[in-house]
Amino acid sequence: MKIAIQGIAGAFHEEAARLRFGDRPIEIVPCLTFRELAAAVATGLADKGIMAIENTISGTIQPNLELIREHQLRISGEVIMRIRQHLGGVPGSSLQSIRKVYSHYMALNQCRPFFDAYPGVELIESEDTALSIRDVAEAGSKEMAGIGSALAIAQHGLIVLGEGIEASKQNFTRFLLLDRQPQLSISCNKATISLVLQPQPEAFTQAMALLQEHHIQLSKIESLTIPGRPWHYRYYLDLRFEAEEQLDELLQALAPITESLHLMGKYTAN
Template sequence: MQRDKIKEGNIDLSSPFRGTGSKRVSIQGFEGSFHQVAAEQFYGKNTEVICCATFKEVVKIAADKKQSDGGIMAIENSIAGSILPNYNLLLKGNLKIVGEIYLQIKQNLLVNPGVSLDDIREVHSHPMAIQQCFGFLDKYNWKLVETEDTALSAKHVHQHKSKHIAAIASKLAADLYNLEIIAPNIHTLKSNYTRFLVLQRQDIVNEIAGADKASINFFTDHSKGSLAKVLTKIADEGINLSKLQSMPIPGSDFKYSFHADMEFDTVEQFKKVIKKIEALTDGLSVLGIYKNGKINNTN
């Protein structure tokens, strides 16, 4: 079954760059987005992406075996922090985390071939990308135009063959839309990473050899010291708690569940601590057991 178009309102998210790889995954955004960069980093350059307008749609399609082999979803950024709604999507979806990618976000100024810096009158991109590049942009008297997506801005520059408009986007977007990088790495803060999760349907997930990280969600009875007891058990087993994120439980009166990322030496060590903390919680779900992602700065 082919999915040629995904639309949100009047936005056509059809993909003219259909891959021929063995994996077909849903992503949020357009061709050339950092989600696609992450997908190719994990699965390879021939990965076929299904572009979605929302993260909710990413999860929906990732869970449908007729449409995809899984999905890639951003979960946090080293500057902007966690994407809280996506944690709730993880809980509701019939999906497991099978991997993670840490991607350094490198912003580039893209133009049509032959365009010089003196030709540029406007720069188009997502508001966050523009903010990330103020250190460079402040040197010029260009009109800054906010758009919904970095890669879509690159696509529009290519389509309109404009000599006076540039876009801020990824190197992949430049390659896909035949644009030149007139100024590379124009982001002000160089240490800017986004963490992406690799998601697959529960029915096709196999045990991952060499897994040394897991994500869980749990909640306690909210009595005094209940959370501390759970965290103490984790520490006592020599497991590193790399992230603890609290989230309101929908429909409750200010009660919270906790998302925890745990790093360990062996899966047996993780399973041992899970048995111990289950007795201290009112509910616990293992969202995925996978390999710890590595910082990558080659995109």
Template structure:
């Protein structure tokens, strides 16, 4: 059985991503922080890890880019999970009883229109993740509170679903990376995540990006991450896709001539979108 490290607890979207990606029975190892997740892989305590890297509404998790580099982890896959939020309560609790709503701060933000319309006077409580908020409501048998989480949390912690699909944006997805201590072989892959630095002169970044275009490499994401302790210096993270492996190989060799540094964080197969 594969051991998978996740940030958060059972019932979280990280666990959902782990189970859907591996498609078989896994043992989820719960971690309080993303740093702990990386330490688990580094110390060979788990086989893989699942780490959120970006959300279509909240944007990128910049610190996670840094962690992947610091721990020299390899990206071996990705999965996109549709984020659907639900209002969960203990059995018998009615809408009129709700005075408190618990959830992750981003989840609360994603459901703010619903909250303001139906529970404008409710006190909002930020928790480490959506599943932890559900576990709290269930464990303490709160009769005047609800949590916002996925349906898996309701199942795990015995909560009733008072309302479904309460998120403001119905096309909200989170991209999760699958991490390992060792990378995939290049053969058979069609996507890569790389990071590089360029010199401080005009056209330096454009030269690298044009190299990808000239080799028919599709650039799907570019993210600048500030270098800690070095003002005005950045590392550029890009995701690229290709149809012909030889084009990718040629582009990487050419980029090496233009970039001051280049690291391949992982080569893998492009992920699919998964609904809950």
């Protein structure tokens, strides 16, 4: 099974994919950007995709919600993984020899307090954590280090200079499992939908009331502006329920007060 991830081998996305599929054999399809990941699944280059959607420190990656919808992908599962950020350098390097540290901006943000004790270290943003680790390994400089996963550090022959340097130990990322088509599921208790409400003042209040009426829990909501339509929004909702019939009835009830309504996927909550 081919699984598209954002980043190269050793990225946290690969860790999430292997966590999801356990001992099942998978082939990782590396994609430099999230857009490439979505396209890989949509075009059949990969069978499935694993895409980060939110982090407990950095928040929601809102553009990824748009990518999933635009590529007409279906959410068929989720993976919640604790993120442990490690500092990797070439053999022979040390915290005292490091002058530049490279990583994705989210990883840097999660680790900035660690470097307060090292004011001479420059933090430099890059496109991907695992790519940063690879670049440090190829450069071979004792003045360079990268922040990434233990998997990436080991794969590229670096040594760990700092283990678990993230500021918060409650650092979790939620990843979505993506498919081209809806997957048949024995059971599900969670769904993600997108909707644009009718342009009437009471529409949002009515929508929230319908959730309560159908005994569905709203576990997350995001609003994104619609280009070319000032003060109009597309909402993305994560819903929890006990029976699929509740979801079906809710979607029917929402239809009259929405301009567009899409079920992006139903799945089992992690």
